[in-house]
Structures are given as structure tokens and as C-alpha cells.
Amino acid sequence: MKTTKKIVLSEDEMPKYWYNVLADMPNKPLPPLNPKTRKPVTLSDLEPIFAKGLIEQEVSTERWIEIPEEVRNLYRIYRPTPLVRASGLEKALDTPAKIYFKNESVSPVGSHKLNSAIPQAYYNKIEGVKSITTETGAGQWGSAMSIACKHFGLNLNVYMVKVSYEQKPYRKAVMNTYGANVFASPSDTTEIGRKMQQQFPGTSGSLGMAISEAVEEALKDPNTKYTLGSVLNHVMLHQTIIGLEAEKQMEIAGDYPDVVIACFGGGSNFGGIALPFLRHKFAEGKDIRLIAAEPASCPKLTRGKFEYDFGDTEGYTPLLPMYTLGHDFEPASIHAGGLRYHGAGSIVSQLRKDGLVEAEDINQTETFQAGIIFARAEGIIPAPESTHAIAVAIREALKAKEEGKEKVILFNLSGHGLIDMMAYEDYLSGKLGDYEVPQSIIDESIGKLKDLQPE
Numbered sequence: 001m002k003t004t005k006k007i008v009l010s011e012d013e014m015p016k017y018w019y020n021v022l023a024d025m026p027n028k029p030l031p032p033l034n035p036k037t038r039k040p041v042t043l044s045d046l047e048p049i050f051a052k053g054l055i056e057q058e059v060s061t062e063r064w065i066e067i068p069e070e071v072r073n074l075y076r077i078y079r080p081t082p083l084v085r086a087s088g089l090e091k092a093l094d095t096p097a098k099i100y101f102k103n104e105s106v107s108p109v110g111s112h113k114l115n116s117a118i119p120q121a122y123y124n125k126i127e128g129v130k131s132i133t134t135e136t137g138a139g140q141w142g143s144a145m146s147i148a149c150k151h152f153g154l155n156l157n158v159y160m161v162k163v164s165y166e167q168k169p170y171r172k173a174v175m176n177t178y179g180a181n182v183f184a185s186p187s188d189t190t191e192i193g194r195k196m197q198q199q200f201p202g203t204s205g206s207l208g209m210a211i212s213e214a215v216e217e218a219l220k221d222p223n224t225k226y227t228l229g230s231v232l233n234h235v236m237l238h239q240t241i242i243g244l245e246a247e248k249q250m251e252i253a254g255d256y257p258d259v260v261i262a263c264f265g266g267g268s269n270f271g272g273i274a275l276p277f278l279r280h281k282f283a284e285g286k287d288i289r290l291i292a293a294e295p296a297s298c299p300k301l302t303r304g305k306f307e308y309d310f311g312d313t314e315g316y317t318p319l320l321p322m323y324t325l326g327h328d329f330e331p332a333s334i335h336a337g338g339l340r341y342h343g344a345g346s347i348v349s350q351l352r353k354d355g356l357v358e359a360e361d362i363n364q365t366e367t368f369q370a371g372i373i374f375a376r377a378e379g380i381i382p383a384p385e386s387t388h389a390i391a392v393a394i395r396e397a398l399k400a401k402e403e404g405k406e407k408v409i410l411f412n413l414s415g416h417g418l419i420d421m422m423a424y425e426d427y428l429s430g431k432l433g434d435y436e437v438p439q440s441i442i443d444e445s446i447g448k449l450k451d452l453q454p455e
Contacts (some may be wrong), residue, residue, distance in 0.1 A: 001288065003409040004177055004388035005085035005087060005253075006083070007082065007084070007085075007113045007249040007252050008080065008082050008187075009080035009084040009092045009245060009249060010080075010169065010192070011076050011079075011080070013080060013245075013248060013260035014064065014070075014072065014075060014076070014079050014080045014241075014243055014245065015067070015074075015244040015245065016067055016072070017063065017064040017065060017066050017067060018029075018063055018064070018065045018066070018067060018238060018240050018241060018244075018291075019063070019237070019239045019240040019243070019244060019275060019276050019279065020057075020060060020061070020062055020063055020079075020233075020237055020240075021236070021240075021271075021275040021279065021347060022059050022060070022061045022233065023062060023063035024063065024118045024279050024282045024283070025195070025282075025347075025350065025351070026282070027062065027091040027350060027354055028061075028171070028350070029037055029321055029346040029347055029349070029350040030308075030316070030321035030346070031321075032320050032321070032346070032358070033308060033316035033318060033319040033320075034210075034318060034321060035310070035315060035318065035319050036318075038454045038455070040115065041298045041318045042180075042293070043059070045217065045318065045320075047056070047226065048218070048222075048228075049124040049215060049218055049226045049316075050217065050225060050226065051120070051124040051127045051129060051225050052127055053123035053126070053127065054071065054120060054123050054124075054234045056154065057233070057234040058181065058200065058232060058233045058234045059233075062179040062240055062349050062413070064384040065237060067119075067241075067398065068122060069128075070122060070177055071118050071119045071122050074118045074148075074151065075115075075118065075241070077108065077158075077180070078107045078108060079105055079245070080242065081102060081103055081107070081208055081242075081245065082102075082103045082105055082106065082107050082189050082251075083100055083101070083102055083103070083245075083246055083249035083250065083253070083427060084100065084101050084103055084378075085098070085099070085100055085281050085427070086089075086099040086101055086374075086377070086378055087410055088091050088151065088377035088378050089189075089373070089377040089378055089394075089397075091377070092373060092376070092424050093373075093394060093397045093399040093401065094369075094400060094401060095297070095398065095400055095401045096400055096401060096404065096405065096406050096407070096409070097396065097397040097400040097401070097406065097407040097408070097409050098255060098406070098408045098409065099183065099397060099409045099411075100250070100253070100255070100257070100303060100409065100410045100411075101393075101410070101411050101412070102242055102249075102273060102410070102411075102412050102413065102415050103380075104242060104247050104269070104374070104412060104413060104414050104415060105380065105382075105383075105386075105413055105414075105415050105416035107144075108455070109144045109147060109174070110140070110143075110148060110372065110419070111140040111143075111144065111307075111414055111415030111416075112174040112239060112242060112269045112272060112385065112412070112414045112415065112416050113140045113141045113143070113144035113145075113161070113229055113415075114144040114147070114268075115238050115239050115241055115272065116144075116229065116234075116235045116238035116239055116268065117141070117144035117145045117147070117227075118148050118151075118231075118351070118355040119238050119402060119414075120148070120227045120235075120238075121145065121149050121151065121152045121154060121227075121252075122329070124154060124225050124227070124254075125152040125153070125154060127225075128382055129154065129223065129224070129225045130154065130155060130222065130223040130224070131154060131155040131156070131157070131220045131223060131224040131225075132145065132149055132154050132156045132157075132224065132225060132226070132227055132230065133156075133157045133158075133159070133214040133215070133224060133225075133226050133434065134156070134157075134158055134159070134214050134227045134228070135159045135160075135161075135205050135207055135211045135214045135228075135229070136157070136159070136160045136161070136164075136171075136175075136210070136211035136212070136227065136229065136381070137160075137161050137164055137265065137338040137339070137340055138164050138168060138170070138171065138294050138338040138384070138385065138445060139160060139168050139171025139174065139419070140163060140171075140176065140229075140338055140383070140385075140448070141218060141229030141230070141338070142158040142171070142175050142176055142180065143178070144177045144229070145161075145180070145227060146158070146174070146178035146179060146180035147178045147196065149178075149179070149432055150179045150246070156179070156180040156181065156331045157180070157181045157183065157214070157217060157300045158175055158180050158182045158183070158214075159183050159185040159187065159211075159213040160175075160182050160183065160185060160208040160210065160307075160334070161185055161204075161205040161206060161207060161210050161215045161340065162184045162185055162186065162203070162204050162205035163204035163205055164205075165182070165185075165205075166183040166184070167422060167423070168422070169208065169232035170418065170419045171295060171341070171419055174226070174419070178429055179309070183208060183213075184205070184376060185209055185213050185432065186200075186203060186209050186210075186213065186247055187206045187213060189211040189213070189217075190212075190216045190217060191214050191216060191364065192209070192212045192313075192314045193213050193277065194204055195314075196212075196261045198207050200330070200438055202328065204330070205321055206313065206329075206330050206331060206340060206341075206342070207265075207266075207328050207340055207341040207342075208310075208311075208312050208313035208328070208341070208342055209314075210313035211228070211311060211316075211317070211319045212312040212314035212315075212316055212328045212435060214235065214311045215225055215312060216314070216316065216318040219316070219417075220426075228266055228311075229268060229417055230266030230341070230344070230345065231266035231267060231268075231320075231344075231346075233343070233345070233346065233438050234347065235254040235266075235268050235271075235345075236267060236268065236271035236272065236275065236345060236348075237349065238272075239268050239269060239271055239272025239273075240271070240272055240275055240276050241272070241273040241279055242269070242272040242273045242412060243260075243272060243273045243275060243276030243310075245361070246273060246275065246276070246330075246410065247276055248412065253286070256275065256408060257288060257408045257410035258287075258289065258407050258409070258410065259276050259278050259289040259290075259291060259396055259407065259408075259409050259410070260273060260288065260290050260291070260390050260410045260411070261290075261291045261292070261293060261387045261389045261392045261396070261409065261410070261412070262274060262394050262411060262412040263292075263293045263339060263386055263387075263388040263389045263414060264292035264293060264301060264315045264359065264388075265294075265296040265339040265340070265341045265385065266341045266343070266344065266345050267308075267344055267345035268345075268346065268350065269412050269414040270290075270292045271345065271347060271348060271387070272412070272414075273410070273411075273412040274290040274292075274357065275347075277290065278290060278351070278356065278357075280385035281356070283323070289301065289358060290356070290357045290358065290366065291357070291358045291359065291360060291392055291396075291453070292357060292359045292360075292387065293359075293360055293361075293363075293388035293389045293391065294339060294349065294359060294360070294361050295331075295339050295361065295362065295363075295367075295388065295454070296361040296362060296363045296364075296434065296436045297324065297331050297332040297340075297364070297434075297436065298329075298331040298332075298339060298341065298343050298433070298437075299341050299361040299433045299437065300322075300323045300324070300342060300343055301323050301326050301344055301348075301359035301361075302339075302359050302360065302361045303325075303437070303439075304323040304324050304325045304343070304344070304442070304446070305324065305449075306321070306322070306323050306324075306353055306426060307317060307321075307322070307324055307350060307354075307420070307446065307449045307452070307453060308320065308321055308322075308452050308453055308454065309322055309324040309326065309327050309342075309449055309452065310327040310342055310450070311343065312327065313327055313454055318343075319452055320343065320346055321346050321349060321350070322344050322345065322346055323340045323341040323343065323344045323349045323351045323352060323353075324342055324343040324446070325343070325437075325445055325446065325448070326342060326424075326442075326445030326446050326448055326451075327342055327449075328445065328448070329441075331441075332435040332437075338372060338383075338385045339385050339388065339406065352376075360395075362388050362392065363393045364428070364432055364434050364435070364437070365374060365389040365390060365433070365434050365436035365454045366389045366430055366434070367388050367390075367425070368387060368427040368432060369383070369391075369427075370387050370390040370393075370422065371384070371386075371387035371390060371393050371424070372424070372427075372428075373394065374387070374390045374392075380413065380416060381416060381421075381424070382413060382415070382416060382417050382419060383414065383415035383416060383417040383420055384417060384420055384423050385414055385415065386412075386413050386414045386415055386416075386417070387417075389411045389412060389413070389414070390411065390413075392411070393409050395413045396409050397409060397449075401419045411439075
């Protein structure tokens with residue numbers, strides 16, 4: 001393992017504003033639709049589910065939105081996060097490429113998710129909300145909301161996808177330690193949970209099911225609101241603090257990325273690091289590639305279709321314009337639970353449709369091989385989700401070696417894998433396999449969306 005070069009900003013250099021890419025997108029995303037009227041949703045449609053401050057951010061087209069001081073004070077616990085020159089990985093790959101990673105694993109919960117959990121809890125608190133419900137895939141978002149809700153004195157119920165609940169018991173323990181209640185989804189707690197168990201006996205669950213359960217609970221109690229860890233515009237907004245810091249740090253390093261990479265579930269950490277750099281493409285014509293790395297078992301950007309679809313399994317959410325595999329698509333039980341989501345957020349979907357972002361899908365064994373190469377070179381064991389970004393970064397570095405060209409690669413290390421060691425144990429013992437979705441299953445799932453499309 002070779003010593004890396006770490007670029008750290010001071011607290012005073014932490015951004016004071018989030019960046020809203022909607023202000024600069026040449027083609028704005030299509031509006032979300034009320035599933036009953038098929039008309040664009042109104043603010044009043046969203047108020048039973050979300051805090052008003054978050055709804056305002058969801059529809060805002062202002063370029064810069066100020067970060068509240070109370071949120072910035074909590075960010076200061078772990079931000080700004082380091083940018084690291086991965087010289088050990090460069091040596092291991094024998095590549096002429098320069099590789100940098102933004103280390104979001106240094107947050108108290110070990111991932112980037114706290115960047116949005118803190119402001120979401122804050123806006124609910126100042127509105128007078130008493131309780132929050134949410135979903136979580138691998139547990140990072142649930143952990144982040146747990147500590148954020150504890151800080152602001154909010155009760156929290158978390159619906160954790162069943163397969164991750166069983167694979168990652170320590171994630172549940174983390175959430176319980178912070179004071180949250182955690183239910184394996186689909187659960188016996190909600191009507192939709194019981195319905196899903198009857199409809200799909202033995203199901204391992206999905207993020208779509210967990211979202212349905214959390215939204216159902218929020219709709220039944222006026223003092224309870226729902227929060228989402230990815231997909232929506234306001235979540236992307238909060239996460240842009242990652243890329244805004246990275247811009248300053250790359251400037252200090254004297255480099256500018258040719259390619260920016262992040263793993264992709266619904267889009268939160270990809271949008272967080274990529275969107276601030278995308279504005280340079282809009283404003284200055286910068287030649288930069290942005291690559292979303294998704295699992296081959298849940299390939300919405302690479303093999304899905306751009307359609308209106310629900311964000312959840314039951315159809316409680318508005319219809320969203322997205323690249324999707326269909327809202328009742330149930331992904332394989334891979335260890336990267338945070339990426340097992342059927343659709344992509346509207347912002348990234350529109351950018352993908354316009355050719356402004358790229359996507360690559362990766363098999364599970366390649367991702368864990370990449371994670372181990374990275375761990376041995378840099379000393380950090382990455383989360384299974386983050387290994388997807390590392391795998392694509394390695395692909396790009398090896399291409400640079402083949403071509404004999406220098407290239408600057410930046411990827412987001414969205415979290416560490418210290419609570420995911422069973423996944424590494426399974427890989428090292430040869431128990432993990434690959435699963436690519438048959439096209440017939442994708443076609444069947446997407447075919448069910450025909451009646452949801454506006455006339």
C-alpha cells in the first residue's frame with residue numbers, strides 16, 4: 001500500500017449554497033403527474049407526504065439555494081470531506097491515468113447519505129412534524145436518517161428491504177442504536193406489506209415495496225411525513241455539496257477530471273458529484289464525461305426504457321418521467337442493496353436521454369474484485385455500492401494504459417464497507433455469482449406501463 005495524497009479544505013471553504021442543475025439544463029425534465037388526473041402535480045398534491053420546505057426545493061429552478069446555518073453546523077462535524085489521489089491504485093494498475101476519489105465514507109454513518117438526511121430532518125422539524133417514515137436498501141440511508149432525526153427530536157420508522165435486513169444485521173443495530181424502529185419490508189405493519197407478502201410469497205423485497213410501506217404510514221398520520229434517500233430533485237440538490245467541494249479540491253491539485261464516475265441506484269451520489277461538473281459543460285463547453293455505474297442485475301439506465309412510472313411498487317407516488325425497469329420489477333438479491341431500485345431520478349433520466357451522461361452496468365463479481373484491488377492498494381474497504389464506481393474507474397484506467405494516454409479520473413467513494421464484511425466473505429469463499437436479467441423479464445415488466453402513459 002502506497003501513501004496517498006489527501007487534499008483537505010478548511011471549514012470556512014465549505015460551500016454555503018447547494019447547486020440546482022435545473023437552472024442550467026437545456027431540456028428540463030418532464031413534470032411529475034398526478035396518477036388520477038394525469039395532470040402535473042401541484043404543491044398541494046405533495047404536502048401530505050413531504051415537508052413544505054422540501055417541496056419548494058423540489059420544484060425550484062433557482063441556480064443556488066442557501067444551506068441553512070443549522071444544517072451547515074452539522075455538516076461541519078465531517079465536512080469538507082477529503083479528496084484523495086489514489087496513487088496506490090495507480091501503481092497497482094500500472095496506469096498513466098491519475099485517479100482521485102472523494103471520500104464520503106468519513107461521515108459518522110460511513111456514507112454520503114447524511115448530506116441529505118440532515119436537511120430533510122431540519123425542514124421537517126421547523127414545520128412542526130413529529131415523526132418520519134422512510135425506506136432503506138442496504139441501510140446507509142436509514143442510518144443517516146436515524147442520527148439526523150435523533151438530533152432534531154423526531155421519531156423514525158424505517159422499512160428496510162428484507163434481503164438487506166437479513167444480510168446486514170449490523171445495519172439494523174446501527175439504526176436501533178440511534179433510536180429508530182426498523183421493520184423488514186415487506187412487513188406485517190402496513191396494508192401494502194401484508195398484500196405484497198400474499199402476492200409474492202417468499203419475496204426478498206425491493207426498494208419500491210419499502211417506499212410504498214413508508215408512504216402508506218405517512219399518509220395515515222398528519223403529524224408524520226415521509227423522506228426519500230435518492231431519486232428526487234431535492235435529494236440531488238443536497239448532495240451537490242460533494243461535487244462543489246471536489247471542484248475546489250481538484251483546482252488545488254492542479255488537475256481537472258476527464259471523467260467523473262459514481263455508482264447509481266436512484267441517483268443521489270452520482271448527481272452529487274457529477275452535476276456541479278456538468279455545469280462547466282453547459283457554461284464553458286468543458287469536455288468531460290460523466291458515467292453512472294449500475295449493477296447488471298438492475299440495469300435501468302442501460303437496458304430500461306424512458307417512461308412515466310411510479311416511484312414505488314403500490315403506486316402511491318406521482319408518476320415520474322424516468323428510465324425504468326417497471327415499478328414491480330424485483331431485482332436479484334445482490335449485496336449492493338442500495339442499488340436495487342427499479343428507476344432513475346427524473347434529472348439524471350433527462351440528462352441520459354439527452355446524451356449528457358453515460359451509463360455502464362457491471363456484474364457483481366467484477367465489482368467485488370475491484371473493491372478488493374482498491375482495499376489492498378488504498379487501505380479502505382469500500383461499500384458494495386461503491387465498488388461499482390471503482391470497477392468503472394479501473395476500466396477507464398486500464399483503457400488509458402492500453403492507449404498510452406494520460407487521463408484524470410475522479411470517482412465518488414460513497415461509503416465504506418465495514419458493516420458489509422459478510423459480502424466480502426461470500427466473495428472470497430466463492431459463494432457470489434453474477435446475474436444478468438433476461439430481456440424477456442424486462443420487456444414484460446416495462447410492458448405493464450403502457451396504461452400509465454399520458455395521452
